[in-house]
Amino acid sequence: MKLFVRLHINGQGWGLLEQDTPSTPNQLSDFICVSYSWGLGRSLNPFHPPYPVSDRTLPVLATTITQRPTARKIWIDAFCVPPPSQPSLRTSTLQSMGFIYSRAAEVIVVLTSAALPVLRQALLSSALSQSHLDILEAEDWVTRAWTYQEAVNAHRLRITCDGSPPDTAVDSMPFFNALGRALVSLAPTERARYPRLNAFEELMADCAVAGYLERSALQVMAMMDERTQTVPEDHFYAMMGAISTEPARAVEGVSPCEAFMRLCERKGDYSFLFSSEGREEREEMRWRPREGGLKPGGEVKRGCLVLENVVMLQLASPGEDVMAFIERWLAGFKPYGSWPHLEPEQAAFEALRALGFSGSSEYLGAECGLVFPHDPVPRSAKNVEILVAVEIMWTLGAPALVRYRDNAGSGVLSYVPGVFFGKIQNGIRVPAAVNLF
Known part of the structure; x- marks a missing residue:
């Protein structure tokens, strides 16, 4: 497919290119995925005008190119997710985020420029101070809905920040270890100052075992409970990406919440029924959470849910x-x-x-x-x-x-x-x- 160059970043021309992604599990492609928080600022999308994108998108892309100067293919949501003018393709892509991030050769997290002192400390394998914890507590990335599935699906996760010089990306595990040691050393009263980082510990643990354990719907729902998103449907799309690394089977006219529950049911994972949401009105379906709202398995037989391991x-x-x-x-x-x-x-x-x-x-x-x-x-x-x-x-x-x-x-x-x-x-x-x- 012909590549249309629209952007020049760090002396290179960049454009959108369609590419087939390997469907076989653990078969990686040759692209890098970017994980970042959008923040509040907006600018026009150069590929999909007049739709807005984060004003961090271009600086984040420039930072990624600086850290990976030999990279030729980079997936970033603001440009690679189809615009609202293509609703079916956009929905299918949003429901396939777990598939996309799990097939990337690498996922690079780009924090704000305020995090540079933390990265330098982590690169030295030194203990983080409370001033470093204060910086990380202010980072939106640690609590955003999308960043959870982006991190846990990564085969290789590295962390950097806006405007960082070359070779200042740190592997996630040394970064997590430095943060974990700092949190453990705090007294309970001091830890209360860092509610975001206390929740971030769960993401750190999930990343550590992601290659060994399959996470359940209930586990993902608990992890996502305090996370934030720009629009409500992103909450469910992000949860779908966290429990499935397969391409989406989009169903027209189905809400994101219903799509999430149907995905769980196809997997035989009915742990979502422990949700605190109200139940459906139909008597034969009153076990099912009402739309809107560790792993017992189950299957539906003759109109009844057969719940196992209880x-x-x-x-x-x-x-x-x-x-x-x-x-x-x-x-x-x-x-x-x-x-x-x-x-x-x-x-x-x-x-x-x-x-x-x-x-x-x-x-x-x-x-x-x-x-x-x-x-x-x-x-x-x-x-x-x-x-x-x-x-x-x-x-x-x-x-x-x-x-x-x-x-x-x-x-x-x-x-x-x-x-x-x-x-x-x-x-x-x-x-x-x-x-x-």
């Missing part, structure tokens, strides 16, 4: 050994303090709330522990059952789903997500599958 618990009073487990866990919850004046059930809720839980304090007792639903279960509820995902065990428990029928109303089957706080005992039978109607 245990079904009945309402009961927790045993003494279970309450002892809860009290031991609370006793070790030092960063946020403990609540010795509260009953264990109340202290467990306070601990969950300190961890970001926004659900109800009206817990349900089970043989193995306590369940805190996102919304209170009506006192008139009948046939209450608790489903716990046994392959997503946290240190304090696991995700849970409460199923019941409302005896006061129409008797419809309802589902409420929640948190199981306790310990699955060895004697608890794990069913092969549980049908959700």
Whole structure:
């Protein structure tokens, strides 16, 4: 295809070129992907006028060329994602970001010029100071929705900044290690100054194991919960890129949220049903989160969802050994303090709330522990059952789903997500599958 030169950067002519991308997993192409935050400033797009792009795009591209002077193919979103005038192609591309970034030979993160002192320190393999942490805390890149999937899909990730001189790109792992050592050395009260970087630690861990573990929908949803985006649909497109590195199978007329859930269902990953979103109205689909809003697998058979790798618990009073487990866990919850004046059930809720839980304090007792639903279960509820995902065990428990029928109303089957706080005992039978109607 003929290349139309539109830009001259660092003495080189650059234009758009169509290229086939390898569809075989782990088969890399010969292009570099760029990861950066757009910021607030805008300028006209030289390739797709009159649509705006970030005023950082051209400086970021120049920085990438400086760091990789031999590069001949660079993928950058502002120019390579089709414009809104091509909606089908644009949607397909946005849903295939995981595929694109996973096939790149390298992904280069470009922070703002303020981060140059941090990069120089990381290149020396020296410990970062609090002044360096203050700089990184102000970087939008660490909390943007798109940058999460761009980083975790990279086969090789390097970090640089705007206007940096040649050879000032640092491999991600030495950078992450330097940041991690600095965060670990802080007292809990000091760490509270860095909410963005505390969340960034999870991205660092995800990058470290990305080549070994397949992340679930629930894991990605949790990682994306506090991240920001310019438009709401980007949140779902970024999550799709984080759970799939295959080309998108776009469906016309489907919202990004629905496309994300359909992608999960095709993979047999139904962990998204633990979302705190409300449920659908149709009785046979009330297990499914309403549109808009660690890994149990499942498949749909004869109109029913068959959920695997869960245990079904009945309402009961927790045993003494279970309450002892809860009290031991609370006793070790030092960063946020403990609540010795509260009953264990109340202290467990306070601990969950300190961890970001926004659900109800009206817990349900089970043989193995306590369940805190996102919304209170009506006192008139009948046939209450608790489903716990046994392959997503946290240190304090696991995700849970409460199923019941409302005896006061129409008797419809309802589902409420929640948190199981306790310990699955060895004697608890794990069913092969549980049908959700």
